[in-house]
Amino acid sequence: MSFSFKGKHGGSHPDDNKSRTSKLPIEDATVPKIMVFPVSMHIGAPAKPVVEIGDKVKAGQLIAEAGGFVSANIYSSVSGEVIAMEKRPTVGGESDAIIIKNDYSYTMADPIVEPGNAAGMSKDEILDTVRKAGIVGMGGATFPTSVKLSPPPGMTVDTLVINGAECEPYSTSDHRVMVEHPDEIIKGINLSRKLFPLLKHIYIGIEDNKPDAIKALEEASAEFKDITVRPLKAMYPRGSEKNLIKSVTGREVPPGGLPAAVRCVVLNTSTIRSCYRACELGEPLIERVVSVSGTPIKNPKNLRVKIGTPMDSLIDDCGGFSEVPGKVLGGGPMMGKPVSDLGVPIIKGTTAITVLTPEEAHIGEEQNCIMCAECVNVCPVSLQPILISEAFERGNIEKAKELGAMDCIECGNCSFICPSKIPLLDNIRAAKAAIKQKEEA
């Protein structure tokens, strides 16, 4: 935990709790008998199933195709038989899901493109392959990457920012990918050059609590003079897209705008790696690295996981629970989503499973605001969270909007830091919902 004087910092320093897994090499997770593929594991329209109950599928076979421009293909990560199509709980709500019974033969489907040709691909071929592979933002946002890589006409991109900040406490999946596969990340970056002919700067932003990742990427990128590995002072939420852009370029994305509005594209380290693997190896997105950590986890691990693996299988891989957990999260403790059922599958955006003890997840008794201004000091977008929260509580939606409620990125710093344990973010979320409702009416 780093020390700072009280004052405006635009971020907080929760205990990072990363040391449990940051030095552990990635291991293969056990692949269970039953795999669950929600058709909605990305932002945008749900994918449309292209298989039926009883169908035999191969590993890497398309099982649901993108349901629109902003959507993504879904592939089976195992070979076996489709045994059910039904609603299943997922991280972030219920979704229709394709259930596949693993036959453990791992019969592979044909690659999505001829392997070994990435270097010769044209811009359109690359975009098409990324779209076909079903790649979405793997840092948690799950926005379809092909859409991100094709900015609206009239917008030029001169800066590519690779997000290796990984500012969420406990999470170490990106960290391990950077340490173990820096070459694939750099090859992915080099591939993306074709997409942005006006590209001038390439930054890889990494928090300075990961010196081994910084070193690995500096070495891997040594021969490319335009790639800059940028160590960033560890602070939550350094890795939020808007703040990362500001940290490395000094530019600010306008309200409601895309990063392309300030000539930037931001991609997570695992995402760019998947783009490389899709183009070079013809591999669709069926696997990702997930860190499983937290006090109640017996042996925390970084696991290479087939998409669709239920969480309880990974928790078994880590030796199970050593004590009763209070909360199990898909993601980290600041922005992760809680699950009530451990049968929830790993999806493309699941960076980590974080398990908290009831004490760690305890939210103390709410007291009156003492106006300490900590929420103001830690807000990364310079809001006055307490003012928005109070305006909402008084029913003054208009005031909440004027105070910038819609600019909130929901990083959770205000609620985290509040010594009076006021549910500031809950109130701001409610204010945002009320503003949207009012505008639609």
Next chain:
Amino acid sequence: MAQAVDVKGKLRVGPSPHIRTARTSSWVMSQVMIAMIPPTIAATYFFGWWVLVMVAIGIVTAVASEYIYQKLTYKPITIHDNTAAVTGMLIGLSLPVTAPIWMIMFGSIFAIIIVKQMGGGVGKNYFNPAVAGRVAIKAFFTPWLANWVLPGGFFGSGYRGVDAVSTATPLEYLGDGAQTVAAEVPGLWDLFMGFNLGGNVGETSKLAILIGMLYLIFRRIINPKIPILYILTTTVVMGLWANFNFDFMMAHALTGTLFFAATYMATDYSSGSLTPEGKTVFAIGAGLLTAFFRIAFNYPGGVGFAILIMNALAPSIDSKLMPRIYGHKKRPAVKFNRQSENN
């Protein structure tokens, strides 16, 4: 999937963030009290054990009056947040050792009931309760206040009531248009350490206050710019006034309630500014007003009035200096006064 621990129905699913800082508001306020221990020890050393009685009376009266007020008005009891205790401790420390018991009690009751609770309660009150309580005492009871009583050591004094011999305060020689240090003013070392100084018990030893200030800064309880800018502004303005006569400048920095108030009172959350730039304006404004009162008047209560005036201005300062939101070109155009129920 055999797990040693059955979690069915046991997992909580509240919204993010899922962790909270260990800090609580009660803890934060208790740190302010801890930071007042050095000046309390210094005061006890100089003025005697009676100081401890004064502090105890201040705290007990403040907490009791908050409790009784909230009971009578059917409001939730908030004494466990420690804010009332901080106010009581400040009142106990900001009176001379001769202050009668009823006066300390009056100050605490006035601060808690009139200023804090009737001003909206914790986090809402416009004025710093302790400062207002002290100013009220000065306004109503000056004849009973022997301000400048020389210390008599731990056993030497105790409560001496209104019979104690009092003299003029150093500020009466330094203020009211003076530009040099009169011979009656103690030396800078004595002013800093608190040797042979009279006055309100808590404010005598600047060294002790400095220790408390550093404690609050390193504990991340107060924003360091508030006490530093406040003291610096007053000192620099006094320097400008006296052609940078070093002794005069420093005597002003180290005299009166300036150090004590800049550390423990101007940094009060409720009555200060909320916004980062507002805090800067608040501190500099208080410094300028304090210097003005010292130059213009022969009145030792300038610091109190300076803080109260800035308290009154703080909500408008905040609404003018609302920080520019990320990605926006201008500050949000919104009038906001969080202390008013109408917003």
